[in-house]
Structures are given as C-alpha cells and as structure tokens.
Amino acid sequence: MPTYRTASEEATIRLGEELARTLPRRRAVLLIGNLGAGKTTMAKGIVHGLGAAESEEVSSPTFTLIHEYGNDGRVYHIDLYRLDEPREVATLGLDEIFDREAVVLIEWGERFPQLMPASRTEIRIRAIGNDEREIEVREIA
Ligand code: ADP
Ligand code: MG
Secondary structure, three states: OOEEEEOOOOHHHHHHHHHHHHHOOOOEEEEEEEOOOHHHHHHHHHHHOOOOOOOOOOOOOOOOOEEEOOOOOOOEEEEEEOOHHHHHOOOOOOHHHHHHEEEEEEEEEHHHHHHHHEEEEEEEEOOOOOOEEEEEEEOOO
8 A cells, every 4th residue: 555754734735636646537535634634735735636726725624514626526525523423424415426526535534434435545644743744545446
C-alpha cells in the first residue's frame, strides 16, 4: 500500500492534487484520521486536482455536512463528524450521491462502515510531528 510523508500543509495539498489524477471518475474516498490530521487539507488538493475548484475555495463541511464542487457535481465533500446515529446519516441520501459519476470525499465515514460503499479508496493520515504527516492510500476492490 503506497505510503507518503508530507512536511507541510502545502505538501499535503500537492499530494492530493497528484492522487486526484489516479482516481476513477466515480469513486468514494474515505479520508481517515484524527481531528487536525489533515483530512480537509487533503480534500483541498483533491478538489483542485480534479479541476473542480481552487483549493482556497474548499472549506470544511463540518456544519453544512455536504459541499459540492465543479459542474454537474463532479466532487462532493462530506463530513459526518457531527452525526452520531446511522439514522441521521441515512437522511443525507448518500446512496444517491454514490451512484453519481462523481468523486465523493468523506471525512469520518469509517464511523458508519455499513453505509459506505464496499469498493472505495481509503486515505489514512497520521500526524507524526507538528507539520509531518504519514499518509497511506489503500484501494479496496
Ligand atoms: P482535519 O480535517 O483532519 O480535522 P484539517 O485539514 O482541517 O484537519 O487541519 C489540518 C491542520 O494541520 C491545519 O491547521 C494544517 O495547517 C495543519 N498541518 C500542519 N502540517 C500539515 C501537513 N503536513 N498536512 C496537512 N495539514 C498540516
Ligand atoms: Mg476536516
């Protein structure tokens, strides 16, 4: 499984831009890591790498839950941090979003494994210092 290290926020954004090129047009991407690990930062790079928006335009969907970027909703960015129950998540209509020809980035999706597509990319981010991050990319099916 490919493992990367970055030493700055900017480097994580650049890595996200590179990883974006390897993603199929339709893919669920779980961004996994503690608060402050860099999940939203990685999303900025992926959204920009897919040409859907400038990275500066990407903000955390912690309160809004779902952000959409690009024409025809080519990238969705979802944050499930504030939801506790699978029933609450079910009201978001994620299945319908997963069916679209779109890259769907999800923070905290691993808390609701039964609601995530079996076939997905998992990007795990771990802080190993103030600015250092270890980033593992795993393709599942
Ligand atoms: P999360 O979405 O996982 O809670 P954010 O992406 O919102 O995390 O925040 C990550 C924080 O860590 C930012 O303040 C960012 O500047 C900082 N940071 C420091 N080094 C890095 C790095 N190498 N990669 C990503 N973020 C970093
Ligand atoms: Mg975040």
